[in-house]
Amino acid sequence: MTMMAVLTEARTADRAAVLRSRIARVEVVRDLAAAEPVWRMLEQTGQYSSPYQRFDFLSAWLRHVGNAERIEPFVVIARDAEDQPLLLMPLGVEHKFGVRVASFLGGKHATFNMPLWRRDFALSADVSDLEALLDGLRRAGGADVLALQQQPLRWNDLPNPLAQLSHQASVNDCPVLLLPVGAAANDLISNSFRRRLKGKERKLQDLPGYRYGQARTQADIDRLLEAFFRIKPVRMAAQNLPNVFAEPGVADFIRQACAAELAGGGRAIEIHALESDAEMIAMYAGVDDGSRYSMMFNTYTLSEAARYSPGLILMRHIVDHYAALGYRRIDLGIGSDDYKKLFCKDLDPIFDSFVALTGRGRIAAPALAALGRGKHAVKHSPALMRMVQRLRATLPR
Structure with a gap:
């Protein structure tokens, strides 16, 4: 089989997966107020999300911190054939390394990042749904790469559907106390x-x-x-x-x-x-x-x-x-401080995904992933951590 035939077959398979998805439409909303009704609906009890993605939390963050960092709203809403929302991804886009990087709003102040899901969709979302989501984002434009960091592998006993994407371990896991x-x-x-x-x-x-x-x-x-x-x-x-x-x-x-x-x-x-x-x-x-x-x-x-x-x-x-x-759980935030170990005997695995959406993104995504792996290596090597701490101690504050 020729290389052209292989590529054609792969594109045909991807298109078939998209057509099998329940996602009929993907929109990108650039204004938080316009996204607010859907956002609050998906926050309701019985849906599937973390409190770090609440509208009140992230709108306050964007207003005071995100805007100062020149982050623009990039809220992704996926809908079914009846135009009902299936998920909302509260993202922001910023320019880094010459590309447009879309990542979860909240920055370093959000311990966990994940979309807000309609619960029935979260329970059954598969690879074809995620392919449809990414296909819709590529069509919508506005971002070169998704940098989806600090995602929990599970949240409140349910698996995170985004873990079906290619991913790697985050820099740190999260100590947790089970109740x-x-x-x-x-x-x-x-x-x-x-x-x-x-x-x-x-x-x-x-x-x-x-x-x-x-x-x-x-x-x-x-x-x-x-x-x-x-x-x-x-x-x-x-x-x-x-x-x-x-x-x-x-x-x-x-x-x-x-x-x-x-x-x-x-x-x-x-x-x-x-x-x-x-x-x-x-x-x-x-x-x-x-x-x-x-x-x-x-x-x-x-x-x-x-x-x-x-x-x-x-x-x-x-x-x-x-x-x-x-x-059922208490966590003390991501990181391995000694006091956390006194209470937390388990770890919640945390993962990152870097997904290219454009040609530029295909260059940037592997570079961002490599940077994350480097930080992970430092954090998990006592010798490297000692070197970083000694260097940090010499720097002026």
Whole structure:
């Protein structure tokens, strides 16, 4: 068979797969307000998505952070033959390395990335559906390559349909604590660890007004975020880390998302804290979807109360809080920090996909994939990590 015949046969097979798909039309929406009705419909309970892709979360991010980074909305909506939405991919497009790269909105502030799916479609979507999606994107134009990073292999016990695309391991996996139905408290956190934390907490309980709680009012949110934005830069400087919260728009994004009230109750970012009458002692902020709480950022006091491991004490309160509500998982964000290993005994695999949409994309996609593999190699090599840390310590802040 000649090479031309092989290529013709492959194109014919691809076209046949597209025709078998339930996806009849793919559109790219460049305005978040225009996409909002479909977006909110696919957020409803019973569909399939992560809380990092909620409209309130990502619209706040785009307004304050994405726009500052010159990221333009590139929201992909796939519809069936009855024009009903099957999925929405909340992407943004930016120019990198001379090509137009479309990636999930949220940047480094979204721990997990995935489309919002109509649940019945997510349960049965196959390769022909994904080929139809990509074919529609190529026809729509506007992007050279898809850089779909930090995707969970599974979300809330369901497989991620995009894992059927060619993919590779992300730089890091995500430590996770499983909360089996009916599990005893000591099954989640060992008796000995609980005793150590309770012994430390007795020192904090001597402080006037000591308490654990969740931010419920705007006054709570303002008080805790004021302390966070004052303390966190000091903590990061002590670790010789860049202050990502000082980047343009980040503080305003966090304030807006923490204040955003969701239709079903709660807020786009939920805050838990230990406090006394005098200060915020420790805080964690994250997102939840009624089944999983996912950490985003945290800090703890600069006062003497820091001696008693307030971050670990707060984590124990959070675990007990969500276990009592019947949640199934808690994660502490992507990365392998030592404190995460104290609570999280399992790992959620995370993957990246780089998909060419144009001729330029066919050059860029392998280069982006290679860059990701290089970062993965560094992160998983203690020797290389030590070299990077030594280099980082020499750089000015």
